[in-house]
Amino acid sequence: MNRPDFQRYQKEFCAHARSPHLNPRPAGVSAKRIGVYAQLLFNNMESTLSGCFPVCKKVLGVRKWNRLVRDFFAGHRCATPLFRQIPEEFLQWLQQTEPVGIPPFVPQLAHYEWAELAVAVADAPMPARWSADGDMLEGKPVLTSALMLLRYDWPVQRISPRFKPIQPLTEPVCLLVFRDAADEVRFMELNTVSAHLVELLQDGSRTGREALMSIAQTLRHPDAEQVVAFGAPILADLKARGAILGIVPL
Incomplete structure (x- = not known):
């Protein structure tokens, strides 16, 4: 069954926004206008990821880092709309795809940086009965x-x-x-x-x-x-x- 025109347009629009160099823009849309959306979407993704992985970004340099983010943005389908969970998806993608051209330590470095976010937002239930002081050998x-x-x-x-x-x-x-x-x-x-x-x-x-x-x-x-x-x-x-x-x- 053929897709309705608006669905075909949405698919073409999103494909171009994710990867402008590989997917043509929808017919009748100016390069300047859709370029604004494409850059805005990429900037939001890059900002979210660089906030969680600052050392990875510094070690790779801006060019390699942006290429890595672009590959993730273009090829990965996120399972969550929550921005704070996107770094974990990036980490999983990094571990599964093993991108070419990055040092072999980067996946573990990324995991180490992600751990800070994971611990920062983790639930922390406490035992019902405990004391801040006491003998740690006998208690x-x-x-x-x-x-x-x-x-x-x-x-x-x-x-x-x-x-x-x-x-x-x-x-x-x-x-x-x-x-x-x-x-x-x-x-x-x-x-x-x-x-x-x-x-x-x-x-x-x-x-x-x-x-x-x-x-x-x-x-x-x-x-x-x-x-x-x-x-x-x-x-x-x-x-x-x-x-x-x-x-x-x-």
Whole structure:
């Protein structure tokens, strides 16, 4: 069945607005007029994405960045009308399509930058019964629920226009992104033990001592109490930085 004229016009208009160099403009529409719409739409998309991925834009440079945004705008069908969700769709598109001509670290760098937005807008329910103070070894530490524990093969936290790594790391870097009690998004680089400690505490079922004793068992450490003594300052640091909000007392 033939499309009605207005639907055919809409399709041609949108196709040209998304990718003016590949799709002709609808008949009877001046290049100047439709060019205004096409540029406005692209500028809105670019502004939304550059706000979430500023380091990616700086590292790629304006020309490569605009080409990347143009390819996404032209070829991806967004599943949401909400602008704050478009960066996640861009990230998924970037990971799935692996665009030619961009450094191999860019998808992970983009994920790291997107994580800040994801944590900033995440719901953060709290346990019904908890205290801001208390013994984190004997109580169950309460992590902020607006938190992401991330591992990357590239040193994403250090990448900049002056530092563009050529090879991935020999060991993944562990990064904690979280929102503190003042609703500030913060970042921490963790070693393997600290990252494992955070993983064990995330479900809220263990005391600090139980989590550290589990780590001692995993490490097959001959003195579990030494691991507990080593881990106590890590718990204190996580609390001082705002990743741990308090404890659920037993």
